[in-house]
Amino acid sequence: MVIKLYGSPLSTCTRRVALVLKEKDVPYELVAVDLTKNEHKDGAFLANQPFGQVPFIVEEDGFQLFESRAIGRYIALKYAGRGNKIVPDTADLKKTALFEQAASIELTNFDPFASGIAFEKVIKPRKGLGETDSKVVANLLQVLNAKLDAYEIILSKTKYLAGNEITLADLFHLPYGSMLGVMGIDVLLSEKRPNVARWWRDITSRPSWQAVKDGA
Incomplete structure (x- = not known):
């Protein structure tokens, strides 16, 4: 298999x-x-x-x-019975709903801004699509910081975005979130958001991410 x-x-x-x-x-x-x-x-x-x-x-x-x-x-x-549990049991409707809420947060309130910054600063010049537009980056970063303020509120109440157990919703942040750090944008480790920083250190330290962070 x-x-x-x-x-x-x-x-x-x-x-x-x-x-x-x-x-x-x-x-x-x-x-x-x-x-x-x-x-x-x-x-x-x-x-x-x-x-x-x-x-x-x-x-x-x-x-x-x-x-x-x-x-x-x-x-x-x-493969629910293998490895680590990263989605709630489907029979638990409330936990499933909180997971879907957290997954939606990543998709709509994080990815567009983190990936947008990565496009402007890395992908765009690398592919010869033009120079980085610093104004676009600044605007995306401003919005991302505001979004992460909301993350701080959520993570001040629970260990992870969907509760006290890690889920795919947390893990899905890792590829583009790590790119932010490589670009010198350390918003996920800001002292202004201690709970976000605690969460980020937690998920980036997982053996699974350490195994693939430099290549699948």
Whole structure:
């Protein structure tokens, strides 16, 4: 039982899936896709991922799935009895609702701003799409800081975003959150938000993230 993970070792979304696979102790084979050669845009790749994005997975029975968060949910549910528990029991409606709330927070109140900053400062110049727009970065950072003030309120009441047990909602922050630190934007470790900093140190220290932070 080995899942094939098609993606770029350093891509944020590929590492997001690899992180979940490590948490659940599920073996996988990385099938490297060279983004610099636009391999994700050729016909063979598009036949499996019509949006031309990484990653996607293929299981031994031929089942395929793309979108990193969807893959993460699938792996966590399919292998519920393995590795670490990272989603609540589906029978517990309230815990499931809090998890979905936290997952929505990551998707709508964190990712657009963290990934937007990464695009401007790293991806845009690297791909020759123009110079970094410092005004765009400043605006995104201003909004992100305001969002993290709300995170501080949530995390002053519970250890993690969905309660006192870690979930995918926390783990999904790791790829782009870590990119912020690499870019010298240490908003997740600000002394002004001690609970956010405590949470961030906690999730970044997990063995699963340490195993994939430098490559899936």
